[in-house]
Amino acid sequence: MSNIDAGNQVSEHDLSLIEEEERAEKRRRWLLLLLLLLLALLACVLLLFIRYLRQPEPLPEMIPLPVDVNYPPHYLFSIYGVDKPVGVAYSLRNDRIYVAETGGKRLVKIFDRDGNPLGSFAPPRTMPGERSPVYLAVDGAGRVFVTDRLQHAIFVYDENGTFLDTILGPDLTLSEYVLKHVNNLRPDATFAYNQFEHVVYYKSPGEPERTLPTPEPAMWAPLGIRFDRTGRLLFTDVRQERNAVYLISADAFSPSSWRNFDPPVISFGSTGQGDGQFLFPNSAVADSQGRIYVTDGNNGRISVWDEKGQFLFHFGGGSGEGALSLPRGAAIDERDRLYVVDAVGQNVKVYDVSGPEPDFLFAFGDWGMGDGQFNYPNDIALDRYGRLYIADRENNRIQVWSY
Amino acid sequence: MKLRIALVIGLLALLALPTGLALADNGPHGGYTATTDACAGCHRAHTAPAARLLLDTVPNLCFTCHGSTATGADTNVEDGIYVDRDFEAEAPAEGDVNRGLKGGGFVYALMDTDFDGAATSSPVTSSHLNDGSTGTAWGNGNIGSGPGAANFSLSCTSCHDPHGGASTTGGATYRLLRPIPINSGAAIGVNVTDETNKIYTVADANNKYFGEGYPYTPGDTWSSMDQQEREMSDWCAQCHTRYLADSGSGSTSSGDDIFMYRHMSEGTPSATCNDCHIDYGSPPTLRTTVGPEWHHNVECMTCHVAHGTSATMTGYAAYVEWPDGSTTPDGDARSSLLRGDGRGVCQRCHGK
The missing domain is CATH 1.20.5 (Single alpha-helices involved in coiled-coils or other helix-helix interfaces)
Known part of the structure; x- marks a missing residue:
């Protein structure tokens, strides 16, 4: 035991x-x-x-993640070498900045993220007094779409500014028009268009340049332009008879569709001051839920629509905190924060639109010529690193802000 | 029945369209209500950074809508272009866009300065504005008061009242013109009659201004414009006082040392020619209808534009001294807001 x-x-x-x-x-x-x-x-x-x-660079810019803060960004630096810039766009494809200037030679200028100039371009066969580039948008392929107020058209370029085509109306491109009138046109033929000369130019390699009369001008006046997250093109139309917003589906911009351009189009709005009406809408952007926010310039408000083009409500009018004077360019970030450039208010106003009701968060900038001050800002673009690029028209610069 | 209703609705819509488009003294320029929010578009009551409680200085504020991008209006005064079609002037001519403004432009002007029937966009060679610099208001002041008021500066609001309702009786005026331009020294205001249908453009290839009579176009209705043209000359003379001259002033001394003999700028030429001839050109063209309604008035706007011209001056025309005898600047700057290259405006009527 x-x-x-x-x-x-x-x-x-x-x-x-x-x-x-x-x-x-x-x-x-x-x-x-x-x-x-x-x-x-x-x-x-x-x-x-x-x-x-x-x-x-600040830490948020070094780590490309959405910045989960609700305080105003701070001024970083300015990009000079632009004459009265009104439009700005950012290319996610190659981290380039495109700027539409309306002074001087009225070019679209290309910069890298640090403000180094990379080149410039303009519609072929036009003189400075015959063109007025205003707003720009860059698609997923890096192509640059530029609205031109005097040419009444949307010009399309590749990422380096090589001219590709012109959208002459909601259902007509320049290449399509030439193809309809010229037999046996070579695929590598080049085109140009000048509304003032009433002439379309086309040229095949090794052959002399020829001309056609311009098509009947389309009943449109494209102004603001943006792509949404799904690749749809949103643009505003400010023709007198009907101020409106147009949506064109993403597949309309595949290379094969340029020469047979008749995409399904959704349009909404009319001219006026009532609900569902606009006076010079300058920009249209979509949030993650598909709602569309339109800067209704001369009505001094933001007009909100659902993805099918049904009017929902408007906000930002009147007086008080978050009220707008002359809203122009707009952008929306990954967190559904809506950035609106107030041209006469001389600042950028930011709203949280992720909930059912817009919530004014803050404004940044004021009038002046110093760092972080604006003199008629007109447009804004966002990059993936938390930077904001603002066209500061009368200060002849692009201001770069960051979180 | 349905067709009839549709027709009525269509007609009402057509009638309603033009009334919504003439915005000169509406939009942000008028129609204020007791609870208007329009003031905040341009002013701040306590925190304004610019004089007159403005959010910025003129003309930047004006160009935010009326500049080359035309992001808030169709009247692009920088390029001198009405960018949309002029609905009132060109009613069924859909698609007629980009017409030259009657006043020309401040940076570019879309004008037919060589009178070849085609307007082209070219840089402005002289303008009535607008960069903060100063000049002389030639002919300003009474008889015998020298060449004019020196150190005169202009901005958009020197001539235009952005609030509309500018007339001495509170009514609308043509292009929001102030009855008395700022600093003009004038004592009595001139109300320039507003248009019922606001036509902003030089509406045809002849580059006509106010529908003036040269060259004659069948169908011109001239007499109805007479009052407004005279008012316009009177209005210009609020600053350019001694340029105002009636028929016969070319042969009758005014008594002024500088502006002694002057081309008519407010009046009708002698009826002996114009009663029968459309113009003085060769071959002379006779009117089919003879009567006072065909008289060709000669007013300031017959030869000049208000904002800026792209006319170019060469030869003798480029070296005419200013009223004070100075000869600089020379070259194209001598275009003096004229509507034609060289002295084409003389030839246009006199046809020598």
């Missing part, structure tokens, strides 16, 4: 030793894992530090 008891005592001791060893092993593993995590973290910090040394 006593031998048996002694054997049991040894066995219990061994067991406790084994358990102790197992716990120690677990601790070692945890410590190793922690060490590895610390090393990884250290490597990340080191990488960020090296990145910062190469290109000093």
Whole structure:
């Protein structure tokens, strides 16, 4: 009986030793894992530090994630070398900034994120007094769409500014028009259009340039232009008879459809001051739920529509906090914060539109010529790093702000 | 029945359209109510950064809507273009866009300065504005008071009242013109009669202004414009006082040292020619109808535009001294808001 008891005592001791060893092993593993995590973290910090040394930028810009803050951004720097800029767009494809200037030669200018100039372009066969680029939009392929108030058209360029085509109306492109009138046109033929000369130019390589009379001008006056997250084109039309917003589906802009351009179009709105009416709508943007926000310029308000083009409500009119004077360009970020440039208010007003009712968050900027001050701002573009680019017209610059 | 209702609705819609489009003294320029929010569009009561409680200086404020981008209006005064079609003037001519403004432009002007029947957009060579610089208001002041008021500066609001209802009786005026331009020194205001249908453009290829009679076009109704043209000359003379001259002033001394003999700027030429001839050109063209309604008035706007011209001056025309005898600046700056290259405006009537 006593031998048996002694054997049991040894066995219990061994067991406790084994358990102790197992716990120690677990601790070692945890410590190793922690060490590895610390090393990884250290490597990340080191990488960020090296990145910062190469290109000093605020942390939110170095980590391309939505910034979950509701405080105003701060002024970073300005891009000069532009003459009375009114439109600005950002290309997610190549991190370029496109600026429409309405002074000087009235060019569209290209810059990198740091404001270094990369080139410029304009509609072929036009003189400065015959063109007026206003707003721009860049699609997922990097193509740049530019509305021109004097040419009554939307010009389309590749990412480097090489002219591609012109949208002459909701159902007509320049290439389509030439093809309808010229037999056996080579695929590499080039086109140009000038509303003032009433002439369409076309030229095949190795052949002399020829002309056609321009088509009957379409009943439209395109102004504001944006692409939404699904690739649909939204543009505003300010012709007298009917101020309206148009939506064109994304597949209308595949290369094969340019020469047979008749996309399904949704349009809504009319001219006036009542519900569902506009006076010079300057911009239309869509949120994550598909709701469309239209800056109703001369009515001094934002008009809200559902994705099918049914009027919902408007806000931002009247007086008080968040009230708008002359809303022009607009943009919307990943968190459904709506940024509206108030040209006469000399600032940018920001609203949270993620809920059922818009909520005014803050405004930034005021009138002046110093850093962070505006002198008739007109448009805004956002990048993926939390930067904001604002066309500051009378200060002849693009202001860059950041969170 | 349905067809009849549709027709009635269609007619009502057609009638309603033009009334909504003539905005010169509406929109932000008038129609204020007791609870209007329009003031906040341009003014701040306690925090305005510019004089007159404005949010910025003129003309930047004006160009925000009326500039080359025309982002808030169809009247683009920088380029001198009405960018949409002029609904009242060109009613069924759908698609007629980009017509030259009657006043020309401040940066570019779309004008037919060589009278070849085609308007082209060219840089402005002289303008009535607008960059903060100062000049001389030639002929301002009474007889014998020298060349004119010096150090005169102009902005949009020197001549236009952005609030509308500008006349001395509170009514509308043509293009929101103030009865007394700011700093003109004039004592009595001139109300320029507003148009019922506001026609902003030079409506045809002849580059006509106010529908003036040269060259004669069958169907011109001239007499109805007479009053407004005379008012316009009177209005210009609020600043350019001694330029105002009636028929016969070219041969009768005014008594002024500088503006002694002056081309008629408010009146009708002698009836002996114009009663029968459409113009003085060769070959002379006779009227089919003879009567006083065909008289060709000669007013300021017969030869000049109000905002800016793209006319170019060469030869003798480029070297005419200013009224004070100075000769600079020279070259195209001598275009003096004229509507034609060189002295084409002389030839246009006199046809020598």
